[in-house]
Amino acid sequence: MGTRADAVIEVDGLKFRDLNGNGTLEPYEDWRLSPAERAADLVSRMTLEEKAGMMIIGSHYPGYSAFLPEPDENTLLNPRDVWRENNPITGQPYPRPVLVTSATDKALNERFQHFFIVRDNPPARDLAHWTNAVQEAAEKTRLGVPAVFASNPRNHVALVAQFGVNESAGVFSEWPGELGLAALRDPELVEEFGRRIAREWRAAGIHKIYGYMADLPTEPRWSRFSGTFGEDVDMVSRYVEAVVRGMQGESLGAGSVATTVKHFPGGGVRTDGHDPHFSWGQSNEYPTDGALEKYHLPPFEAAVRAGVSSIMPYYARPVNTSARQLPAELQGADGQFEEVAFAYNAPVIKGLLRGRLGFDGYVNSDSGVIDAMPWGVEDLSEPERFAAAVRAGTDIFSDMADPTQLIAAVKEGHLDESALDASVTRLAAEMVELGLFENPYVDEDVAGREVGGTEVAKLGARTQRRSVTLLRSDKFLLPLDLESSPMVYVKVTGRVDPGKVEQRLAKAVGEVWPHARVTDKVEDADLAIVWARPEIRLFEDDQEGFELSLDPRAAGVDVEQIQQIERVLPTVLAVEMSNPWLLREIEPGARALVATFGVTPENLLRSLAGEDGGPAGVLPMVLPASEKAVQDAPRDAPGCELDNGYVYHDRDGVAYTLGYGRRL
Structure with a gap:
């Protein structure tokens, strides 16, 4: 029981909070009663204004x-x-x-x-x-x-x-x-x-x-x-x-x-x-x-x-x-x-x-x-x-x-x-069930x-690493060898603050891959790690008369820059799959391709290096073949229910369909 008003009633040797301060144990204050009984009693004591306030x-x-x-x-x-x-x-x-x-x-x-x-x-x-x-x-x-x-x-x-x-x-x-x-x-x-x-x-x-x-x-x-x-x-x-x-x-x-x-x-x-x-x-x-x-x-x-x-x-x-x-x-x-x-x-x-x-x-x-x-x-x-x-x-x-x-x-x-009574009764019953009428306070220490304690933080980080989804990998590039000492070119391109994310990714290379060095010159690098982060922003991109698109270009990704990097460097391409993006222009040139679904740069690199077994995810959606395939599809049926012509096939002919994913 928790109170800061020192308003406690003792009845039959039991203690109850005196919530209305009248010195009498009311049914809504009595933790021996059911949530429904307590809620109904509370509602019976409320004014119209109090009921309406509860409903917002x-x-x-x-x-x-x-x-x-x-x-x-x-x-x-x-x-x-x-x-x-x-x-x-x-x-x-x-x-x-x-x-x-x-x-x-x-x-x-x-x-x-x-x-x-x-x-x-x-x-x-x-x-x-x-x-x-x-x-x-x-x-x-x-x-x-x-x-x-x-x-x-x-x-x-x-x-x-x-x-x-x-x-x-x-x-x-x-x-x-x-x-x-x-x-x-x-x-x-x-x-x-x-x-x-x-x-x-x-x-x-x-x-x-x-x-x-x-x-x-x-x-x-x-x-x-x-x-x-x-x-x-x-x-x-x-x-x-x-x-x-x-x-x-x-x-x-x-x-x-x-x-x-x-x-x-x-x-x-x-x-x-x-x-x-x-x-x-x-x-x-x-x-x-x-x-x-x-x-x-x-x-x-x-x-x-x-x-x-x-x-x-x-x-x-x-x-x-x-x-x-x-x-x-x-x-x-x-x-x-x-x-x-x-x-x-x-x-x-x-x-x-x-x-x-x-x-x-x-x-x-x-x-x-x-x-x-x-x-x-x-x-x-x-x-x-x-x-x-x-x-x-x-x-x-x-x-x-x-x-x-x-x-x-x-x-x-x-x-x-x-008409308000049924609603307020349901709301009050939840409060009772959550234990808030007995103790709404928490221990700040x-x-x-x-919150964010060591054990739960470790489990969350491990789950991040495992959620990375490997779609394709040529030999000898993955898993990353963290004992090696390459020159690494890092690039993030996307809809929102790519520079901020790129700085964090470059910093993560230094922390996770101690012998590697980050360079900002493509010609000096041994490999590239590119993270494409397209995004459709609800309050910025969804505009009247504007055609939303799954083309990464339309979602802030510099496709030409990715292609240029892929032509000159062995490239690990990560794509943040906030939507099922069209990959036909950026997938073929990559040496390795992974999908990410919310992962820190540090955990992305650790996953690519094989920590916890490396990427363990599979696609939770179908990646579509083209804009036309999306436009022609019914809006009320999922991609996994559509015919094979809807699905994207990579440069090796592999279908990127629901449940597809590889292991290192």
Whole structure:
């Protein structure tokens, strides 16, 4: 039991936290009762405003955060509200300023918010110190309801961070990206990964992950391909089940991290790769009969089997130009789909997710579905949008700091207050199950030791090395001989900060290969190590009217420079496979070719030298033969289900298909 208010009640020789400070043991304070009983009692004591505040989860920052417009390094709790006048996605002005993040005191005591998204990435002890401070402030609120802290994934290598995806990488243990885990085809490893990182997260005071993605990326140009577990629906399903069990355990408890699996009912069905963060990517159109059930729902069924705590629908809206997908009982009178975003879509949430899949957790919207991406309900007012989403089955609204319009939905008569009760009960029950009503605090010294600790860091590094995937190797070049003393030419070319990554790769050569020397002159070198890092950046490259491409040129890679190096030097070419890139121009000239999926330069070199057996990965997706093959493929079926003409064959005639990979 943990308290900083010294508010403890003793009943029958047992101790309980007196959360509302009235000296009486209330049912929601009684740890002998079930989570459902405690949650129901809490909800019965809440005002409309407190219920609405519980149903929003927004980004929240320490007072010293660089994300704030006026950070103060000497301030722990944020003292100021922050407002935004323009939509961050479209740049268009809002009808009125929108609250981005609350001052901590106002969040807890005026807006009654208790769910927060953590974006900052300070040292673990500092993070724990801040989460404890927020919990102490929460303990002083009227009902003493604790705070729940959520985050995007924090445990994957991100040499260049991207806000909203991997902005918090680098402090916690570093593992390969999701595709790198998929390359190892080892669900037991993924379950162990989940267990290990859950200990880190809870040590720092974080309780909930926005992850993992259960999307099958059937459109290979999708910018979020790298966040998936690949194209094999059976393996993706096993991985999703494994990571949920790893992070949550058999059931939620004081050591669990609650998972929010996303993006229901599958976000990978993208028209020409365009994402529904944007109006031009809002439609989910299924050209293949039964694709939803065959390819996209199974990973979510696996999540439900594992007891996933919450599920996030995507921004997209289904359209009735699709082939047959829904069973007759879920189809509407005007077409099989209700053409509104999934957060507003009752047949999908209540009919498909809860009715057919049997999901009994809570539904967590994606960020900004009310004020930024309200696809299909643009003509509704914000109170009407809240009402429509709640009626459809959405329980909590992401990246929102202001419940005013949800309160207005009730006061204007669009929604009965009782409609909020089921949602708030689900949310409160999760808090109880996570043990936060008994002790929301963490030991800051333990956080400093546990997060990124030696044992878990070693396991993450080993997994990085094994995830490297060998596609081709001529004799005598690999494995690298770390006892030799060659002159090595190093080049990194790619979309974002290639110079920064190149410096780190050159430094790694000096550290890992002690007798080698790095030269910046091709003519002086004995071999080259080239790392191509193409990338489709969601908020920069996905533009209206712009054709997304898997040509490395279009994604920032200097193809001619690679070809020039390959002509004069034996070249080890590594390609960061954030998407299934077209290799026809850069593969043939390389002496050795590997795919990487999130690995540090140091671990890349160690893998190429054969440490831990060298590269052990296989392709978690098909590499396509050409741009035309991609354009002609159905957007709702994975590459591994297409005919052989879709697959790239290398200079030796080897097909780079799902599951292909070699050993040293």
